[in-house]
Amino acid sequence: KRNIAVMTSGGDAPGMNANVRAIIRAAIYKGCKAFAVYEGYSGLVKGGPKYIREMSWHDVRGWLAEGGTNIGTARCMEFKERWGRLAACKNMIDAGIDALIVCGGDGSLTGADLFRSEWPSLISELKETKKITAEQYDKYKHLNICGTVGSIDNDMSSTDATIGAYSSLARICQAIDYIDATANSHQRAFVIEVMGRHCGWLALMAGMATSADYIFIPELPSSKKDWQDHMCKIVSKHRERGKRKTIVIVAEGAIGADLTPITCKDVLNVLVDRLHLDTRITTLGHVQRGGTAVAYDRMLATLQGVAAVDAILEGSPEIPSPMISIVENKIVRKPLVEAVKLTKQVAEAISKKDFQKAISLRDTEFNE
Numbered sequence: 001k002r003n004i005a006v007m008t009s010g011g012d013a014p015g016m017n018a019n020v021r022a023i024i025r026a027a028i029y030k031g032c033k034a035f036a037v038y039e040g041y042s043g044l045v046k047g048g049p050k051y052i053r054e055m056s057w058h059d060v061r062g063w064l065a066e067g068g069t070n071i072g073t074a075r076c077m078e079f080k081e082r083w084g085r086l087a088a089c090k091n092m093i094d095a096g097i098d099a100l101i102v103c104g105g106d107g108s109l110t111g112a113d114l115f116r117s118e119w120p121s122l123i124s125e126l127k128e129t130k131k132i133t134a135e136q137y138d139k140y141k142h143l144n145i146c147g148t149v150g151s152i153d154n155d156m157s158s159t160d161a162t163i164g165a166y167s168s169l170a171r172i173c174q175a176i177d178y179i180d181a182t183a184n185s186h187q188r189a190f191v192i193e194v195m196g197r198h199c200g201w202l203a204l205m206a207g208m209a210t211s212a213d214y215i216f217i218p219e220l221p222s223s224k225k226d227w228q229d230h231m232c233k234i235v236s237k238h239r240e241r242g243k244r245k246t247i248v249i250v251a252e253g254a255i256g257a258d259l260t261p262i263t264c265k266d267v268l269n270v271l272v273d274r275l276h277l278d279t280r281i282t283t284l285g286h287v288q289r290g291g292t293a294v295a296y297d298r299m300l301a302t303l304q305g306v307a308a309v310d311a312i313l314e315g316s317p318e319i320p321s322p323m324i325s326i327v328e329n330k331i332v333r334k335p336l337v338e339a340v341k342l343t344k345q346v347a348e349a350i351s352k353k354d355f356q357k358a359i360s361l362r363d364t365e366f367n368e
């Protein structure tokens with residue numbers, strides 16, 4: 001029976017608590033000991049009972065719906081250094097942990113895979129420098145790693161949905177519904193900034209779900225003249241047909257054809273100068289991360305939490321570091337390294353304006 005630790009890392013996302021709850025309870029149900037690492041990788045690097053705690057069934061009671069992450073998350077520069085990972089390795093052995101499940105974005109999962117692949121050399125160094133005993137070396141020779149994807153952006157390749165994305169989308173739609181009422185009353189235009197640096201999923205889906213007039217996403221840049229003319233044409237047409245309000249959604253990573261950002265202020269200026277609309281900007285900001293998880297995220301996080309514990313217990317020699325995904329409504333294991341690599345390649349292609357490549361990389365993911 002294993003001693004399984006769970007950690008949340010990177011940006012928080014609604015549903016992370018549900019994932020931690022499922023992992024802890026599935027581990028206990030299957031006869032394992034369950035631990036939580038507090039404050040992401042920095043808790044692992046610092047170690048000790050303040051940061052690495054054994055968890056009981058009751059410790060996670062009521063966590064299913066709660067937003068954020070109750071075990072904390074952090075960006076940890078030390079873990080990017082070998083000495084930080086060496087300290088983390090020692091702290092895990094001291095706590096008696098032999099398997100780690102990380103819920104986070106592509107950065108966190110890259111760190112997890114690196115930790116696993118480096119583990120033999122880290123543990124050998126600890127043995128050689130007599131920081132651990134020969135018995136500890138034999139007992140902890142192998143580290144099992146598994147990733148679950150927590151991210152509001154839905155920006156990870158090889159999975160259709162990430163934990164938190166649908167909650168964030170629901171929050172955005174709710175906020176736009178509120179804005180709609182006031183926009184309609186005063187016949188105003190609102191330019192709304194939503195999250196998404198490399199991935200326009202939130203903006204695109206929110207645009208569809210709120211019938212926004214126009215959206216800007218990183219994946220579809222156009223020249224200044226093109227987007228200005230096109231947006232004005234569409235918005236004017238809607239106004240001529242009697243629409244009393246205008247909603248334009250801008251993903252924070254939206255860019256023009258020259259790769260310079262398209263900001264809410266740029267859009268506002270055009271709506272005011274060319275269409276003479278009374279226009280306001282609303283940046284939704286961290287509201288998009290807050291609140292309880294929607295039913296879909298609670299369900300996804302729970303199913304994936306159980307699947308992560310199964311992956312640890314069954315082991316998968318063909319996939320040394322599995323990532324738990326959902327593909328066409330099925331919970332599946334994918335190679336974490338490949339998923340992270342694809343995600344980075346897509347982001348890189350978008351930032352280099354190579355959209356054909358970005359699209360074909362995304363197709364690779366779906367045709368796998």
Ligand code: ATP
Pocket residue numbers: 009010011012041042074075076077078079080081104105106107108109110111112114151
């Ligand atoms: P989000 O999508 O919300 O940004 P993320 O998991 O991608 O989440 P990052 O800040 O990139 O967030 O990564 C979180 C942490 O994971 C980092 O602070 C660091 O501790 C660890 N990490 C990231 N990349 C690496 C890496 N290449 N090697 C080792 N550790 C890493």
